[in-house]
Amino acid sequence: MIKLRTLSKKMPTKDEGIFYKEIVNENDKVVDKIFLIRYRENYSDKQMTIGKFSEGIRLEFCKAKRIEILNKIKHGEYVGKKYKITFYEVFKKYIQWAQNNKKTWKQDDNAFEFHFKELRNFDLRHLKPEVFESLKQKKLEQGYKPRTVQYILGLARQIINYAINNDLILNYTNPISKGKVKMPVYDNKQIGFLTKDQAKKLLETLKENKYPLSYRLTVLLLYSGARFSEVASLTWDDIDFNNRLIYFKSNKNGNDRKVYIPDVAMDVLNDLYNEKSSNFVIPSRNGKQLIQMPKQWQKTVDKLLPNNDKAGKYRITVHSLRHTHASWMAISGISILHIKEQLGHKKLDMTMRYSHLIPNERHESTQVIFDSL
Template identity: 40%
Template sequence: MALKPAGGKYEGVWINKLKNGDISYYINYRDENGKPVKVQVGKKTIASDFSARDAYAKLIEVKYKLQHDQEPTIKGGRTSKIKLDDLWQEFFIYAKANKKSWTIDEQNYNKHIKPAFGNKAVKNLKSLEFEKFKSDLVDKGLKAQTVKHQLTLIRTIINYAIKHDILKNFTNPLSNGKVKMPDIDNKRLAYLTKDEAKEILAILQSTHTLTYHLTVLLLFTGARFSEITGASAQKNKAGEAIPLKWSDVNLNNKTIFFKKTKNGNECHIAMNDTLVETIQYLYDNKVNDNVITNSVGGIILRMPDYFMSAVESVIGGNKIKDSKNKITAHSLRHTHASWLAEAGLDILQIKEQLGHKNIEMTMRYAHLIPNIRHEATRELSL
């Protein structure tokens, strides 16, 4: 222990700077019998902003009680006043090293969360404050998904602090449904007709080869963009992205295998002639183990702008439509499933094709499946 006086106006306060950066505070006084006493009264840590001033206040309190024949009560520290900004700084270090979306987290925190809660003591925050925060964001015109992102980020930050003992003896006010998340209906309704798809592919084939083949892959496998390119937070045990590999493609029986991910089950997809042509072209021009890459052999992080330009050429005004009715890269997956439904594939087969984990995700396509129930009913006879 290397105690030394705090100095200045805090006479009687001693400090001990620890190797981990924490600072222990002690007070030095004489008890009712005149015996010297030196006792720890608090510690400055990442979870507590205890200071020399707080220790000195404790010393004054102890001396006052001794002068008035009262027994002094020495408590180690005071109620933690760690602020949400403090937790954010710790979480941000983790996010930059582990999350591809850390820049989005940073933007959301600085724009929406910091002004509302950044300087507030976390342990004083109540669920009702977050309900009001949610209402304020809605009143400002933010979409439900954006509001949910803010609440989810706050909950994640606090959970991170609890998990790593930065916050102790504290229950997250956003956990266990205490704050109702906004209802989000983001199910896309738009999908391409076969004629529209033909036109879009024809434009891409003549303007940008990479985008053409990526569109073919997405359209005729029904896979997620991340499952094809690896551009997502989905990683393997080594922390690497998981794009579609050539080891997942079987050119002999014309099938592609998609591994199980956190978002979906594994599945095998049969290749039609158009997809076989694309696979063969990509195989003949491969530069590494990934089925499709950008021009320098890296992962494709987002759908090239050529795609949206082609869509706009075929479907005028697409870019200004609401999110439900706008054709995007993800609409290719929706298109694939819709075509299968219109062809009469039953809902369980569509679920298997898309790798959905539960049937509820697939039921959005049920209305497209030809309904033979009424026809069968009319044919009933004795």
């Protein structure tokens, strides 16, 4: 019986991507050859054996076969084993892009780790609209506000769009594209706010119950009027102790601005600085950026304020601390333009919700003028 063996060295042909290996006998004489083709599929080099010369395989047949395979790949038809790209693999590429293109990339990084644990290893093609509908309902049932759930779904949509736009996946429609998953509706005109007595009682309760994280966050949010995400992303470079100013960077939701630090907030910042373990002013336990208020905060507020959990859009929530700050400014007679600057609103109509709280000098002037006639 003649023993044949295939040499390992691949020999190139005159055509791109087509090779052959020589088959030799016991005397190392070439008696046949086997053709192979190479191509790229989903950014990976692939190789396919076509057949032997002795079986009638010729160069033209290999060339036609390779063109056929490349056309299939171009139109999203997988040639060999179906390529799997997970949601997490796409996210890793997305976050590398975001680090150079988004100021809020750290927020995206933390949100993915926190909210998409169950979807990390999903093949992207298995992420259908019903998967995100289920995620939406779950987050709402867990007590997350509609606007927060909008952000979660929006982040998923951005990640998948990145995969589509960069050809990480072919012939795939974003399952969260317009109309496929209905975004939860929120009322951004909510203006429930704390009275000064209620705010004082809340701070005292948090302090007495030894909730230092909730207490410190409440002070900084209440006395700065900033959004939670803005306070959570503060670093020590943003704190000017000498001039008693906090610098909030611009983002897609607001303008950059500097806010004065009152005594109570200054005391909190001094304590935090003395305990500094991270460049974040108020880091999470692992030194990263916080992504939400501690859960006991809302429980404390609901217990402190009768029927607060049934108050609907007027329920006092974390974001109400910002409304409280702005409302107190308006009640004190601060102009609407100064409130706009303090809150970092991009448009004046966002600030106008507080205008009815400002003492109406127009009415007083009208009274002086016309009552004397």
